[in-house]
Amino acid sequence: MISAQQFVSLDPQVQQLLQTLQAEHDAQLRAKDLLIAQREHEAAFKQVVIDKLTHEVAVLKRLKFAATSERFASTLAPEQRSLLEETLDSDLAELEHEISQLGLDTKSADDEKKKAKRKPLPPHLPRRDVSHEPASTTCGCGCQMQRIGEDVSEKLDYQPGVFTVERHVRGKWACRHCERLIQAPVPAHVIDKGIPTAGLLAHVLVAKFMDHLPLYRQEHIFERAGMVIARSTLAQWVGECGAQLQPLVNALADELRRHVVLHADETPVAMLKPGKGKTHKAYIWSYCTPSSNPVKAVVFEFCETRSGENVRDFLKLETNQAWKGTLVTDGFSGYTACVEKGVTSAQCMAHARRKFHELWVHHGSEVGRQALRFYQSLFRIEREIEEKASDERRQTRQRKSRRILAVFHRWLIARRQLVPPGSATIKAIDYSLKRWAELTRFVSDGEVPISNNWVENQIRPIALGRSNWLFAGSLRAGKRGAAIMSLLHSARINGHDPYAYFKDVLERLPTHPASRINDLLPHRWAGSVATNAYTAV
Numbered sequence: 001m002i003s004a005q006q007f008v009s010l011d012p013q014v015q016q017l018l019q020t021l022q023a024e025h026d027a028q029l030r031a032k033d034l035l036i037a038q039r040e041h042e043a044a045f046k047q048v049v050i051d052k053l054t055h056e057v058a059v060l061k062r063l064k065f066a067a068t069s070e071r072f073a074s075t076l077a078p079e080q081r082s083l084l085e086e087t088l089d090s091d092l093a094e095l096e097h098e099i100s101q102l103g104l105d106t107k108s109a110d111d112e113k114k115k116a117k118r119k120p121l122p123p124h125l126p127r128r129d130v131s132h133e134p135a136s137t138t139c140g141c142g143c144q145m146q147r148i149g150e151d152v153s154e155k156l157d158y159q160p161g162v163f164t165v166e167r168h169v170r171g172k173w174a175c176r177h178c179e180r181l182i183q184a185p186v187p188a189h190v191i192d193k194g195i196p197t198a199g200l201l202a203h204v205l206v207a208k209f210m211d212h213l214p215l216y217r218q219e220h221i222f223e224r225a226g227m228v229i230a231r232s233t234l235a236q237w238v239g240e241c242g243a244q245l246q247p248l249v250n251a252l253a254d255e256l257r258r259h260v261v262l263h264a265d266e267t268p269v270a271m272l273k274p275g276k277g278k279t280h281k282a283y284i285w286s287y288c289t290p291s292s293n294p295v296k297a298v299v300f301e302f303c304e305t306r307s308g309e310n311v312r313d314f315l316k317l318e319t320n321q322a323w324k325g326t327l328v329t330d331g332f333s334g335y336t337a338c339v340e341k342g343v344t345s346a347q348c349m350a351h352a353r354r355k356f357h358e359l360w361v362h363h364g365s366e367v368g369r370q371a372l373r374f375y376q377s378l379f380r381i382e383r384e385i386e387e388k389a390s391d392e393r394r395q396t397r398q399r400k401s402r403r404i405l406a407v408f409h410r411w412l413i414a415r416r417q418l419v420p421p422g423s424a425t426i427k428a429i430d431y432s433l434k435r436w437a438e439l440t441r442f443v444s445d446g447e448v449p450i451s452n453n454w455v456e457n458q459i460r461p462i463a464l465g466r467s468n469w470l471f472a473g474s475l476r477a478g479k480r481g482a483a484i485m486s487l488l489h490s491a492r493i494n495g496h497d498p499y500a501y502f503k504d505v506l507e508r509l510p511t512h513p514a515s516r517i518n519d520l521l522p523h524r525w526a527g528s529v530a531t532n533a534y535t536a537v
Contacts, residue, residue, distance in 0.1 A: 093239030127165045132184035139175035157197040188510035202502035242480035249483040260325035263455035286459040302478035308334030317341040346441035348452035355428035374408040394446030490522040
C-alpha cells in the first residue's frame with residue numbers, strides 16, 4: 001500500500017494512473033460482489049424450489065403406499081382407485097423430472113438396488129431394424145474403416161392392435177491402421193433410456209386425453225394385444241411427457257396473448273382431495289382465438305376455483321406485459337375485474353338468446369317467440385359473412401345488423417314496461433338491456449364474433465371426458481391434463497391428426513432448439529421431413 005505522503009510525492013501522471021487502476025480494481029470488486037450475491041440469491045431460490053418439490057414427492061409417495069389402507073381410498077370403487085393410483089404415479093414421474101432438471105437426483109442408492117430389472121421385450125413380437133451409421137467411415141489418416149461390431153437397443157412400438165419392436169442398430173467402425181473407433185451416437189429420446197417409441201407414447205397420450213381412456217383400460221387393451229404394461233409404468237410415461245411438453249404449452253399461451261381478440265369460458269370438473277377423503281369442484285378455463293382468425297389455437301388451464309383472478313393471471317393483467325384487447329365471454333361476473341384492468345368486454349349474443357328460447361320452449365311465451373326472430377335475423381347475417389374479411393364483416397354489420405339491433409333495443413324497452421316485475425320474462429329482457437353495450441360490441445369491430453359458441457365447442461370434449469375419468473386426481477394432474485389437451489385440441493382444430501402431430505413432436509423435441517420451440521406449435525407444424533431406414537427382420 002502507498003501512504004498518502006508517498007502518493008502526493010509521485011508524478012501527477014503516475015498519480016492519475018494509480019487512481020485509474022484503483023477505480024478499475026474497485027469496480028471489479030463491486031462486480032464480483034454483485035455476481036456472488038446474485039449467485040447466492042439464485043442458489044437460495046433454487047433450493048426453495050427443490051425443497052418444495054421434494055416435499056411434494058414425499059407427500060405423494062406417502063399417499064401412494066398408504067392408498068390401500070386410508071379410509072378415503074377404501075371407499076372408492078376399483079375403477080376410481082385405479083384413477084387415483086395412476087395419477088399419483090404420473091405426478092411422481094413429473095416431479096422427479098422437474099427436480100432432475102434442477103440438478104438434484106432424488107433416487108438414493110437403495111432405490112436403485114430395489115428397482116426391478118427391466119425384462120427383455122418378448123421374442124415373439126415382430127422386429128424391424130433402424131440403422132444408425134456414421135456419416136463417413138473414412139478415417140482421418142485416409143484409411144477405410146472396417147465394421148467390427150454393433151450395439152443394439154430395443155424400443156417398444158405400437159400401432160392399434162399390434163406391438164412391434166424397433167431394433168436400433170449402431171455399427172462399430174474401426175481403423176486397422178491407427179486403431180481409431182467411431183460409432184453413431186445414441187438417438188435422443190423424450191424418455192431417456194426408456195423403451196417406448198414416440199409412437200407408443202403418442203398413442204397413450206391421445207387415448208387418455210382425447211379418447212378419454214384411463215390407463216387401467218389401456219392396460220387391458222395392451223394385454224389383449226400381447227404385451228403386459230403395468231399402469232404404473234404407463235403413468236410414469238404420462239408424467240414425464242407432461243413435463244417435457246410444458247415449454248411447448250407455455251409457448252402456445254404466449255402466442256395466444258399476441259392476438260387482440262380472444263374467447264374465454266370455464267367448465268367445472270371434480271378434483272380429489274385425498275387428505276379430506278372427498279372431491280371438490282375445480283374448473284378448467286379455456287382460451288382461444290376466434291374461428292375467423294387464421295391462427296387456430298386453444299389453451300386450457302386447470303384451476304382450483306372459479307375466481308376471476310385466474311383469468312387476470314393468464315392475461316398477465318397485473319404485470320407490465322398486460323394483455324390489451326377484446327375478451328369475448330358469457331355474462332359471468334368474474335370477468336368484470338378484467339375490464340377495470342383495461343380489457344374491452346364483448347359478451348355472447350347466443351347466451352342472451354337462450355333466455356328467450358327458454359321462455360318460448362317452456363312457456364310458449366309470445367315475447368320469447370318475437371325476440372327469437374330478431375336473433376334469427378342477426379345470426380343469418382353472420383352466416384353470410386363468416387368467410388369474408390374483417391373489414392367486409394364490419395361494413396355489413398354496420399349496414400344491416402345495426403338497424404336490426406336498433407329496432408330490437410326499442411322493442412325490448414317497450415316490452416319491459418308491459419311485463420310484471422319478478423317474472424321470467426323481465427329477467428330475460430333485463431339480461432340483454434344491462435349488457436347491451438357488451439352484447440353489441442361485434443357491430444363496430446369485424447374481428448369480434450357475435451357469440452362465444454366457438455370456445456364452448458372447444459370445451460365440450462372435457463364435459464364428455466368427465467364421465468370417463470370421473471375426477472382429476474390432484475392439482476398437478478389437472479394442470480398436466482389441461483396442458484396436454486391444449487396441444488391435442490389445437491392440433492385438431494388446425495386439421496391435423498393429433499396422433500401424427502404428437503408422434504412427430506415427441507421425436508423432435510429432445511433435440512429441438514429451445515429458441516425455435518414455436519416451430520412445433522400446432523398452427524405452424526407441417527410434419528417431419530426426416531425419414532428413417534427400416535429393415536424388416
